[in-house]
Amino acid sequence: MSFFPKISLKPEVENYLKEIFMNKEQFNGLQVPVLQHPDLPDVFLIPVIGPRKNIRKQQCEVIVGAQCGNAVLRGAHVYVPGIVSASKFMKAGDVISVYSDIKGKCKKGAKEFDGAKVFLGNGISELSRKEIFSGLPELKGIGIRMTEPVYLSPSFDRVLPNYLFLQNLPSAVVTHVLNPQPGEKILDLCAAPGGKTTHIAALMHDQGEVIALDKISNKVEKINENASLLGLNSIRAFCFDGTKAFKVDMTENTEGAPPFLPESFDRILLDAPCSGLGQRPNMAWTWTLKEVMSYQPLQRKLFTVAVQLLKPGGVLVYSTCTITLAENEEQVAWALKTFPCLQLQPQKPHIGGEGMLGAGLSPEQLKQLQRFDPSAAPFQHTCIDSLRDARGEDMVWLANKDCIGFFIAKFLKCKSTEGVVSK
Template sequence: MSIFPKISLRLEVEKYLKEGFMNKEQFNGLSVPILQHPDLQDVLLIPVIGPRKNIKKQHCEAVVGAQCGNAVLRGAHVYVPGIVSASKLMKAGDVISVYSDIKGKCKKGAKEFDGTKVFLGNGISELSRKEIFSGLPELKGIGIRMTEPIYLSPSFDNVLPSYLFLQNLPSAVVTHVLDPQPGEKILDLCAAPGGKTTHIAALMHDQGEVIALDKISNKVEKIKQNALLLGLNSIKAFCFDGTKALKLNTVKDAEGKPPFLPESFDRILLDAPCSGMGQRPNMVCSWTLKEVTSYQPLQRKLFTVAVELLKPGGMLVYSTCTITLAENEEQVAWALRTFPYLQLQPQEPQIGGEGMMGAGLSLEQLKQLQRFDPSVVPLRDTDIDSLRDARIEDMIWLANKDCIGFFIAKFIKCKST
């Protein structure tokens, strides 16, 4: 994750290494261009191919739940708990066509399903139907190994794991907007699984202190594992509720554990819990209106704590991976009303579009926000031939636009509270 200039190689050496790393075994015959982002020197862009329409559907079928289906679209295999239905004679080793039940109508254990389902691709069953529905609690591993998913990208399992971290582009942009500097004390208030946390530490050249909080213990362990894997020593991760991270008494905590005294941090990232409606690919969202609207109050609690913990002159970056006005621009308008000593700041880099109207913000304020809106890109199929023929400029433009829905706002705290 450290940032270095591109290594200079002799042309014949670079060609030799490319041939080795882009071999057919490594990528199952898939050869895709990997591009360096022109504005983010530590970001490589990897195109995704699909949706592929030439996959032959099999007679033997398995149906998975909607959430499992979303995971498969994003590159996962099918795990046993996600399987709802399987053909009567399905055996281990069979080639299976996998479908997603997007309306939740398929009964668990059904032998066939004629309801609304979406084709996800083909895979090879690791277990028989009888084993999958045996009810044994220990069966939580891979049930179907996907071999022909409709969306295809190279596998990066165990490929330079101490140097590469897979993220959506806006997730990398938000850390650059925070602009962490060596020697600073920085808080990642809702940090799991740690992609942004480790990116912060890397941009600081691992010099300073990065505090990462999350209230779910196994997620905190994931942050620690990622920090260890990437060789980052400046990260301290704690299992702690971010809404309670402000220390209410004035007794100093010598151990550096949460809660923290007011005005303890130079910069704070609040990548807030949200309705997640910007995540892609996505086929279904079964949340109720009550669930969707429940995030705004929680985000405001966390934001209030973040403002109190920020030093005068410090930077606060607020972000979500959702598209709703209530969780994005309305939160910015609320913050500027509630905390008059906060000022909205322009962002660098500015890769997404400006904010959305409707929250009472001025046109100038909307220009200082950054909203990634994939709906601006017309739906299209990307195949290997189109990648080969595409110009680099067009591929980078597409990567900047055709990503997850995301929102970023950047504030400076002008005086002490």
């Protein structure tokens, strides 16, 4: 039985997903092991301890929003903007039990809450209730410093920031599947915040050109910050809408900036905007079915641009962090039908499972896809003793399974598309 209650989804979204899947740290003196992934030499795995069930709950409570709660489960402290409710007499220095309001029912400033909530652990309040709800705009810092979180993971704040970048395992796998080579010109079509962009540049030994696009300016700034922090000089980031990145005829010289001429890139990564239903942790989702299903047209627009910008003989990798058939296998089936120039390719490394039935793809094609499904991992309580006694290969096996939901497809462009306009 899971430690946490079932994720809260709108009924229409839950029914939609059902139909899809039924279709024809150093802690207490223990040094947490750092494991090198056997198939990814530049990836290190850090085991997490938890969920811990022996934490004593306190009478004084703080309720946070679901988004803040997700961050706390990842190892963050509680920041003031995330606090929704606090006990009546809470003062600075009190030991507090922190809960997440998974259905968004708690009213801002409430003194108690009896609705659906998930225990996240204990912490020490940095401020009083009165200070937290004073309305002062400058109060954006830590409100609760977590001392006994349900999940324990080592903090990597300011730990070798010029060498390490925290990512989910599938996000690192997808860059290896792209397999960028030194001297190539690579496009990361939807790049922010730059984890995959910087990984691409690192795998190329910073030799070549990596173009990163995102249409939100502050996200582009984040890409540049990460590139600078990691000392990567081959990355050029632009604030630009990826759906408009292709232009057949350009009357003026853009000096390497978007939009780009046809067949300009050796490899393209399309880590597409998606419904994000594979993201973890995630205790609640309020999107409607219409919102969940709204991404397919945008993904196809971006995919069409990517095909036009890819050189013959080039590689296109399409990925999402969601679990729906419509955004994953159905997109592959559509792409193969719409673009005869594309051939589906096997992936290396192939750590996830095969593609899912339901989109009309053949068994051979499904084997060439890579789907990470966290439900395939057995739920287990990882304690200090079990971590101490665990074999390295068992921890690697669990890390390969117990990760975010993710999908990867790899295509080879076998002939030119110049002069072809796709609908």
